[in-house]
Amino acid sequence: MSLLAIAWENELRGLLTVIIAVVILCGSIYGIMATNLGSRLAFLVTIAGLAGWMMLMGAVWMIYGIGLRGPDPTWQPVAGSAVLQDVNALGSAGVLDPNAEVPDGAAAGESAELVSDAFLEQGWVVLDTASPAFGQAQAAATEILIEEEAFTAGQFEVVEVFDIGGERYPKINDSLDFLAFRHTPHYVVAEAAAFVPVRTEPGRAPVRPELDETRDRVYVYMIR
Template structure:
């Protein structure tokens, strides 16, 4: 029973099997290289060379990821809610939330549609740009605004439609001119305001296409105020490149220092000592004994 449970745990796809695959691949790749180096140039020097090669390879891989924005990626850019002023229920809340600096006098008998037109004109006067509904920016803002509207409980799904999106900010700097913006790493804050209109309830019939939503002109528009988070897509690749490069340079310095010390030691002269002569010691009787006396 325990053996079967162990096999099931190892074969579990999401975590255990993936972790084991990475560990085995790392051990086989790095271990085989270290085995070849260790058997040829020694265990300690082989480990240092293998570790240097691994750090250099990581720095090169990180630099490619950094340039093209691929590989290990950080969070993507997204529209984040403006704290305390995300879902604005009326036009006066736009001024209180900081989206608009002010509003012209709105007649008391103005309808919701006339009120929305006055607000739209005020956005344009203050430098906001109306996005084309077919543009990618409109679609991204629409998707983010829908999430916040439903999270805040302002609308349920199918009860509203994003009719306008106003955009401002987001310029890059510093720039020499419009064509030389290679060093424009900084951005001004980028804001959008999405206008949500209530739609009239529609009946759906089986087998027929859903009816086109109709805006309820008697209901007040609701606005979603968002700020652009530029994300950090290249941050992991940047850390990998800088970290791997620093480790690679440090290990290269250690290898260079070892070779320099080795050359200095090999260039030193070998000290030789002359052997001390051994004096022959003979007794007096042996010295007086004539040659051949023993025979």
């Protein structure tokens, strides 16, 4: 392209690339067939073959590629129940039914364990902290907590994420799912724990944050 002095023109370079590709690929097939079928019939056969090839490629990309792709899924807060400040809010928001039974005066750590057991008993799955799904939910929950002023940045940590729903349908089985364009509602609940307040001193390395076991965990209820 530099020999044609058009390296600076991106649009022209792209246009010429397409033209040259069509002439070489389609033109070579047409030239070979024209020697046997004649120019008119060779043109019709070449166009028919190109149309069939494009139809097959379009069908393959629509099913297995990126065809018919909508907006990327993102976690959104459940309206009216995004930030749940205590265990009782999990029951009133319909997240746990029945709600976790936490005795009065239970420590924050014990309460979190009982809530986690209740999630597992009701079919929720705990996401691995190293999985991409955990990272996506963690980032969304962090943004929601800061926007709702439940915490300030750097003063908390998302310690667990519970997941349920999102099954695709209709599908015959796990291997034949190319028609499963719909899915059931997908929910996650992110559990956030506050850090123990620390005082920073100039010239010294920051203290490693520790979870505050005296404060109740905060839960973020999200859907996508």
